[in-house]
Amino acid sequence: QSTGVKPTVTTTVTATVTAPTTPTGTPSTCQPAFDCSKKPCLNSGVCGQNNQCKCLPGFGGPDCSLMSCGSPLREISQRPTVQPGSSCTTCDDGFSGANCNVCETDAACATDTSRAPLFGDEKMVCNKKPEIFYNAFMTCDVNTPQLSAIFPGSYALSLDLDAKNKTIKAQLWMDNNEQFFCDIGSCNVATTDLEGKISTSWDCPDLKCTCITTPTKLCGGIPTPAIINLQSTISQLTGPFALNCPHNSTTCTFRIAALNGLLPDGLEMVNCKSGECVYPSEMTSSITALKKTMPVGIIVCLGILGALVLFLVVICSIAKRNQIVLSRTPYTLNNEAASLEFRNVGYTLNKDGLEILKGISGSAPAGVVLAVMGPSGAGKSTLVDILAGKRKDGKVSGHILLNGKQVHESEIRRAVGFVDQEDTLPATQTVWEAVLFSAMLRLPEAMPIHRVHERVAEVIEMLGLTHCKDRQIGNVTARGISGGEKRRVSIALELITRPPILILDEPTSGLDSYSAHMVVQQLCKLAASKTTTVIMTIHQPRSDIFYMFDQTLVVSKGACLYFGPTDTAADYFQRRGLICPPNYNIADYLLDIAMDQELVAKAKSYDDAEAEKAGGLTSGHQTHLGGGNVVSRRGGANTNGNTSEITRTSDDRSYETSVRMEEMGSSGSSTASLSDSTTQKKQKTVYPTSFLTQLRVIMLRSFQTLIRNRSLLVLHFAVAIVLGIFVGGLYFDVPMDLAGFQNRAGSLFFMLALLGFSSISALGAFTDTRTLFVKERSNGYYPPMPFIISTLLFDLIPLRIIPAILMGSVSYFMIGLTADVETFFKFLLILVLFNVATAMFCLVIAAGVRTTGVASLASSIVMLFMMLFGGFLINSKQIPKALTWIQYLSMFKYGFEALAVNEVAKTQLIDNIQGVAFNVPGSLILQKLFGFDLTGFWKNMIFLIGYNVLFIAAFWAIVSLRLKERK
Numbered sequence: 029q030s031t032g033v034k035p036t037v038t039t040t041v042t043a044t045v046t047a048p049t050t051p052t053g054t055p056s057t058c059q060p061a062f063d064c065s066k067k068p069c070l071n072s073g074v075c076g077q078n079n080q081c082k083c084l085p086g087f088g089g090p091d092c093s094l095m096s097c098g099s100p101l102r103e104i105s106q107r108p109t110v111q112p113g114s115s116c117t118t119c120d121d122g123f124s125g126a127n128c129n130v131c132e133t134d135a136a137c138a139t140d141t142s143r144a145p146l147f148g149d150e151k152m153v154c155n156k157k158p159e160i161f162y163n164a165f166m167t168c169d170v171n172t173p174q175l176s177a178i179f180p181g182s183y184a185l186s187l188d189l190d191a192k193n194k195t196i197k198a199q200l201w202m203d204n205n206e207q208f209f210c211d212i213g214s215c216n217v218a219t220t221d222l223e224g225k226i227s228t229s230w231d232c233p234d235l236k237c238t239c240i241t242t243p244t245k246l247c248g249g250i251p252t253p254a255i256i257n258l259q260s261t262i263s264q265l266t267g268p269f270a271l272n273c274p275h276n277s278t279t280c281t282f283r284i285a286a287l288n289g290l291l292p293d294g295l296e297m298v299n300c301k302s303g304e305c306v307y308p309s310e311m312t313s314s315i316t317a318l319k320k321t322m323p324v325g326i327i328v329c330l331g332i333l334g335a336l337v338l339f340l341v342v343i344c345s346i347a348k349r350n351q352i353v354l355s356r357t358p359y360t361l362n363n364e365a366a367s368l369e370f371r372n373v374g375y376t377l378n379k380d381g382l383e384i385l386k387g388i389s390g391s392a393p394a395g396v397v398l399a400v401m402g403p404s405g406a407g408k409s410t411l412v413d414i415l416a417g418k419r420k421d422g423k424v425s426g427h428i429l430l431n432g433k434q435v436h437e438s439e440i441r442r443a444v445g446f447v448d449q450e451d452t453l454p455a456t457q458t459v460w461e462a463v464l465f466s467a468m469l470r471l472p473e474a475m476p477i478h479r480v481h482e483r484v485a486e487v488i489e490m491l492g493l494t495h496c497k498d499r500q501i502g503n504v505t506a507r508g509i510s511g512g513e514k515r516r517v518s519i520a521l522e523l524i525t526r527p528p529i530l531i532l533d534e535p536t537s538g539l540d541s542y543s544a545h546m547v548v549q550q551l552c553k554l555a556a557s558k559t560t561t562v563i564m565t566i567h568q569p570r571s572d573i574f575y576m577f578d579q580t581l582v583v584s585k586g587a588c589l590y591f592g593p594t595d596t597a598a599d600y601f602q603r604r605g606l607i608c609p610p611n612y613n614i615a616d617y618l619l620d621i622a623m624d625q626e627l628v629a630k631a632k633s634y635d636d637a638e639a640e641k642a643g644g645l646t647s648g649h650q651t652h653l654g655g656g657n658v659v660s661r662r663g664g665a666n667t668n669g670n671t672s673e674i675t676r677t678s679d680d681r682s683y684e685t686s687v688r689m690e691e692m693g694s695s696g697s698s699t700a701s702l703s704d705s706t707t708q709k710k711q712k713t714v715y716p717t718s719f720l721t722q723l724r725v726i727m728l729r730s731f732q733t734l735i736r737n738r739s740l741l742v743l744h745f746a747v748a749i750v751l752g753i754f755v756g757g758l759y760f761d762v763p764m765d766l767a768g769f770q771n772r773a774g775s776l777f778f779m780l781a782l783l784g785f786s787s788i789s790a791l792g793a794f795t796d797t798r799t800l801f802v803k804e805r806s807n808g809y810y811p812p813m814p815f816i817i818s819t820l821l822f823d824l825i826p827l828r829i830i831p832a833i834l835m836g837s838v839s840y841f842m843i844g845l846t847a848d849v850e851t852f853f854k855f856l857l858i859l860v861l862f863n864v865a866t867a868m869f870c871l872v873i874a875a876g877v878r879t880t881g882v883a884s885l886a887s888s889i890v891m892l893f894m895m896l897f898g899g900f901l902i903n904s905k906q907i908p909k910a911l912t913w914i915q916y917l918s919m920f921k922y923g924f925e926a927l928a929v930n931e932v933a934k935t936q937l938i939d940n941i942q943g944v945a946f947n948v949p950g951s952l953i954l955q956k957l958f959g960f961d962l963t964g965f966w967k968n969m970i971f972l973i974g975y976n977v978l979f980i981a982a983f984w985a986i987v988s989l990r991l992k993e994r995k
């Protein structure tokens with residue numbers, strides 16, 4: 029931005045030219061002689077003979093403080109000086125520049141004999157090229173809005189560039205008054221040629237600047253009001269210093285690292301002129317030819333992007349190959365039921381040592397239906413969880429045999445389809461979609477899609493769900509299908525794969541008696557077809573339902589009260605004097621016994637002889653419980669072809685014990701206990717579908733959920749636009765004064781706060797998905813990765829990225845922030861990165877903390893603290909020492925600092941306080957008021973990107989490692 033600085037160096041203004049000084053610089057008029065042993069010579073003059081200053085070309089006066097005119101060919105003493113505020117009116121022929129040092133023509137240099145020629149009568153020429161061989165002089169106008177704003181005036185710079193000694197002497201002028209001069213040394217000089225564009229750079233570590241003695245405007249010379257006195261700043265300046273002339277020396281940049289805060293872009297030097305008198309033989313060029321190279325940052329970014337794309341391509345092609353291989357692998361759907369035996373299964377809670385299951389044994393031979401009955405709290409669910417290989421919190425003991433073999437629980441999980449007591453279903457999907465979702469992920473990849481659809485239709489029909497197949501499932505807030513229908517959908521999701529064993533926890537709860545009958549009938553048919561063994565817990569079956577079960581296990585207070593064929597249960601208890609009253613549902617009677625501990629004790633203590641005396645059934649029957657020798661009444665024959673005989677054992681103290689003893693004997697081999705299941709080899713979970721199919725199916729569901737959950741989507745968009753208008757209206761068209769500065773910074777911070785707190789909605793959105801994920805993962809639908817990718821895409825893009833862009837775009841122009849395309853897009857990028865980082869933070873909390881209340885409290889508190897240390901509410905330099913580290917954890921700090929540097933640093937504040945006008949760069953206020961690093965835009969961006977990467981990694985780790993079903 030131009031401040032209207034007029035080029036003053038080469039213009040001719042009224043000059044007060046004084047007489048030439050003596051050879052030592054002493055004025056010829058009668059004045060007390062200057063003693064340089066007492067006062068230093070200025071402008072790099074050297075203290076010489078008689079303690080008189082020897083000035084450099086271009087300077088004169090006793091202390092070398094005056095600008096001198098006349099070419100460098102003249103004796104210094106012969107060069108007239110001008111008083112401060114004036115400039116040279118004329119220069120010698122062939123020379124120009126502020127102090128007439130810059131040669132213009134070869135003829136002007138031809139008479140220069142200050143150095144002996146290297147060859148014969150060689151004449152010096154004027155080298156005006158950017159490459160300097162000996163000693164060049166340069167003068168430029170300085171375009172510095174920041175400095176002009178505080179100290180209005182026109183600025184110029186004169187430079188003495190010594191390529192031999194690698195030093196620079198520089199002077200800054202304001203309205204023809206020298207302000208300060210610098211001695212710069214140990215320079216590294218380089219001239220490069222980039223496709224014909226010659227540029228020079230001087231990089232110098234040593235720098236010493238000195239204010240001119242007469243108080244100048246920059247060094248405290250403005251009496252009232254003394255806005256800023258830069259004297260101490262200038263005298264304390266240190267290197268490194270850099271002079272770069274990228275465009276053939278007409279436009280250069282002068283940069284002092286220590287002044288980066290005040291002058292982030294350095295001093296822009298325009299209309300530069302340079303020249304040196306030099307022998308042609310001295311002009312041995314050492315220009316380094318450069319090839320056009322891209323900036324390192326861009327190369328690194330492109331490299332990272334390229335690596336990412338390559339990585340994705342490799343992953344995708346591997347995934348695609350797997351998909352092709354899987355889709356060509358021949359498949360068969362399971363056609364054979366498996367048997368499951370359990371021996372002495374116990375379960376003790378870790379926290380209080382409470383024994384929930386007390387050594388229960390039994391078996392479900394292939395193709396039978398085993399009902400687990402008992403009063404509420406008896407331990408039915410706990411038992412079937414263990415049988416299904418679910419992870420339990422407490423200590424599990426006992427043995428489980430799949431098809432007569434001891435296997436790892438992961439293998440049991442693969443063989444078992446499990447229908448939980450609670451229905452965890454996707455509320456926004458229809459019945460058809462939910463069952464199809466399960467089918468698409470759990471049926472073999474190679475199964476043609478029309479077969480998958482047929483299977484879905486078959487299962488839906490089997491469970492009597494055809495009438496509601498196109499209805500959404502719904503939840504507490506959005507009413508969908510009935511509770512009983514939900515129960516049947518849960519069963520359908522598992523039945524779809526036709527598992528060798530199907531375990532159901534209360535499949536009939538919530539069903540009317542007709543539906544319950546129908547469901548149990550279908551399950552019995554399934555078992556009868558010998559494709560699936562069914563184990564189910566059931567509360568109070570109707571007697572007709574009760575007699576559909578092949579076997580019954582009655583549990584009372586965690587112990588087995590009865591295990592055996594269903595039809596003999598009544599006889600068994602009758603022998604123990606517990607006779608079911610006429611017209612009484614035997615199932616209800618069994619529960620009555622199990623509830624009443626006196627009756628339980630009676631059943632257990634009654635011995636066989638007494639039972640016979642009491643007129644019970646005759647003995648002589650034998651129950652074979654091991655190895656699946658149980659009749660299936662629908663099948664008519666047991667699994668190994670023998671007809672089963674029903675008996676009671678001689679040891680009637682505990683039916684369960686006899687069963688156990690018999691089983692242990694029949695097994696004939698020792699088996700590892702459940703708690704020691706590590707002795708069995710863990711089977712890697714093998715998914716029937718490929719990663720790409722999983723991703724496609726999950727993403728489709730996420731998309732459906734998003735579209736059908738329109739209120740959430742519309743709310744986010746509408747809230748973003750409304751808030752954008754609100755913020756824009758509140759801070760409408762902010763002026764460039766002090767109040768405007770506060771509003772500008774305030775609006776930026778407020779936007780961050782809005783985005784940060786609206787990210788907390790990610791908690792709620794994830795809570796429902798989380799439960800569904802845990803259940804589906806546990807039931808072997810898919811691994812965590814496709815779920816994570818889908819969650820991130822469908823949460824971050826529509827709910828975090830688009831709303832941030834909407835809000836930012838609306839408010840940006842209403843507030844009147846910098847109308848510059850780059851600044852605008854950087855602003856949006858910061859908002860998006862910040863919003864994604866805060867949303868990811870909330871997702872991490874949502875994944876890590878189970879209780880929603882705790883999660884939202886934790887997120888709100890952390891968000892508040894991050895806001896407090898975000899750089900707006902408390903000055904970063906004023907934070908108590910012990911707490912300063914907190915600010916570095918604050919995403920608000922990085923977001924706000926990046927926004928402020930992007931926006932406010934380029935503004936210029938014009939205001940007045942009590943009539944005293946001032947014009948200050950926003951950068952200065954940002955630095956002084958907020959303690960911000962003005963060069964730190966990309967540093968802040970990197971931190972924001974780092975936060976995103978960190979939270980995504982943490983989310984992935986927590987979802988993969990922690991979100992596992994535990995019952």
Ligand SMILES: Nc1ncnc2c1ncn2[C@@H]1O[C@H](COP(=O)(O)OP(=O)(O)OP(=O)(O)O)[C@@H](O)[C@H]1O
Binds near residue numbers: 377403410
């Ligand atoms: N992790 C646990 N923490 C505390 N108590 C537990 C835990 N797991 C099981 N229990 C207790 O063990 C007992 C048996 O629970 P379980 O859910 O197996 O009963 P149930 O027979 O299925 O009951 P219902 O028919 O009501 O579902 C209950 O008293 C229950 O409170």
